[in-house]
Amino acid sequence: MKFIATFLITTVGFTMALPSPDFQAIDEPLIIYEGECTTQNDGPGFCIYTNSQGNEAQCMCDSLAAHAKVAYLVNVMSAVRYFDDVPHIVRYGMCDEKDENCWMLFWRNGVEFTIDVGKKDVYGTAFYSIWQPLLRERLETGETVKDHLQKQWLPLCDLIISHSMATLQRLAPNKAYWVTLRDYLHTPSYALKLVTNTEHSEVYAEVMKGPEEKGAYGFQPVSIGAFRNMPNDIKHYASGDLVVLEKEKNWKVPPQIVCTSDGHVCYFKACKRSTTTVETGELTNKSLANIELYLELFKHSQRLRNAYVAKTSTVLGIVTDISLGSSTSLSAGQILPKRTKSTETGISDTLVAGILLSSIPHGQSLAKVTEQAESTAVATAIEQSRCWKSQIEENIAEFHSAGIYWGGEDDHFNINQHTILIDAEGRASLDVDMATLGNGLASENMRPRGIAMDTKAIETLFEEWLPNELSKRK
Structure with missing residues (x-):
């Protein structure tokens, strides 16, 4: 064995x-x-x-x-x-x-x-x-x-x-x-x-x-044509110009914080190798899907001048790289989704290693915050939970308008106590990395199901799970 x-x-x-x-x-x-x-x-x-x-x-x-x-x-x-x-x-x-x-x-x-x-x-x-x-x-x-x-x-x-x-x-x-x-x-x-x-x-x-x-x-750059939502005018950052910061803090995780040549500190989200479903043999790539979602958020905020979506995490640009060569490019463990051709974006066959973000989700999960609640603070936590629910409901409406859902697929990457984050100031937000982006016909089919699942998940979490957890601490 x-x-x-x-x-x-x-x-x-x-x-x-x-x-x-x-x-x-x-x-x-x-x-x-x-x-x-x-x-x-x-x-x-x-x-x-x-x-x-x-x-x-x-x-x-x-x-x-x-x-x-x-x-x-x-x-x-x-x-x-x-x-x-x-x-x-x-x-x-x-x-x-x-x-x-x-x-x-x-x-x-x-x-x-x-x-x-x-x-x-x-x-x-x-x-x-x-x-x-x-x-x-x-x-x-x-x-x-x-x-x-x-x-x-x-x-x-x-x-x-x-x-x-x-x-x-x-x-x-x-x-x-x-x-x-x-x-x-x-x-x-x-x-x-x-x-x-x-x-x-x-x-x-x-x-x-x-x-x-x-x-x-597991980093693996891909063709720029792999992304349907790639903006034409997005800024390019060469991988060799981005200095990695704080890597010694935890060698177990990939580099996430980088500094540009002009001194700006950003967060790096990488293109990674694809994954294979055991049952079907289907190749998928969650890292590319997640980057696609951020690019759609970026375009959505530009179109509608949506301050909340822009604040969630601004895409500052793409990280470009040169080919690794035939021996290591697009192995059996990598796929390119069928997207628009790179010529349609007005950009040449540039390899994309990832994107730079203005920020990434920080904070403790709602589950952890609830676990740490003292019995003397239960009343305050109940009052705070109403505020958290209101914040999440406002947030989810903005994401739904961009065609982004947490429910809607046959999975459990749903809104729950692990995918809601509470920051240092006590504000609640959704973990964007667990969301799903709909495109084209799939988006139209996903919309009613996604909205229904997200709405139900919020109600279940704040009206059932959270009160039950807090009652254990009285």
Whole structure:
């Protein structure tokens, strides 16, 4: 039985919201579960997890049981391990206890490494005697998932990285790295394998492939023609001119805050790899759909001079990049939606790496705020909830006028206690990243259903769920 957990990529089916930690611009993500986990004879089954920052996670289910536990794994298994003060950012990995092999992917000094370890290559060494017990997949009696990761996964990461250090230092020496967005989009990548020096019975890392260029954190630029709502006069920012800020605050998450050449601080929303539905094999791309939504908001605010929509988050421009080359452009994991041709927009075949926003959602979810409410403040919270409901009703009307809904599709990315944010000033707002944009005929069909679902969700949340939660604290 195989196991993998990650913070990034792959497939979808149905969706359901799980109770999750709150997020900030650079905090741990809000986890939403999608896709039924399966294990196939010819390969892994996948799940996908998406948060309101647009990050995604894949896992290959194993004996660690419930989906909720797997979702939790996504949050904790991405790890940062330090060797000589150098962060080694572990993204995900796989363990196969039965066949005794594993692999892991991580970054060091702006270079991506995938390391494979198999029994046949390390058997009989001191390394093997330490490594083999760390492949255990099943939870022991009384052991929590967190305990399992602390005892198994993190020591496994440290063991593999430490025995690869000579090769890692040669291929990724200490230097400035990931300075601009372009550095992230063109990250050198190597495939390594641990092998044994038979003369000394020592294990070391051997290069099997590389270097190749890949986008870190699942970044993958696409043609400008992928976007139906791309404005003709939108400003362009070259990826190499955007300096990444605050990346050291949390290496687990992609870069989000950048500084332009003229000193403006913006928020970056990236184009990422596509995802595949296990049941249908259909390729979708939530990152492109989300960017499309922001572009429509931008055009809508320009047409109607809508102050609220403009305030929600202004699109400052698109981030452009050069092609990664034939070896890494539009892999099997990437699709381009059928949109208008780039010539129709009046812009040449520019690759788009993402967009720059004036701001991104900040604050705690309504669920978290309610959880923290003191019994002495319940009366105040009840009064405040009326104000929050009024703010959300006003907000949703503006979004509906732009053809944007939270309900309307056969999913659970709905208005609920996890998709309403309360900022530091106590104002309620909707998490735009969870919304759905309708286009053309689909929009007309979606409108009545979307409005009805959103209206019902607001009523259910503020007239049933919230009073019930607050009553528990009296």
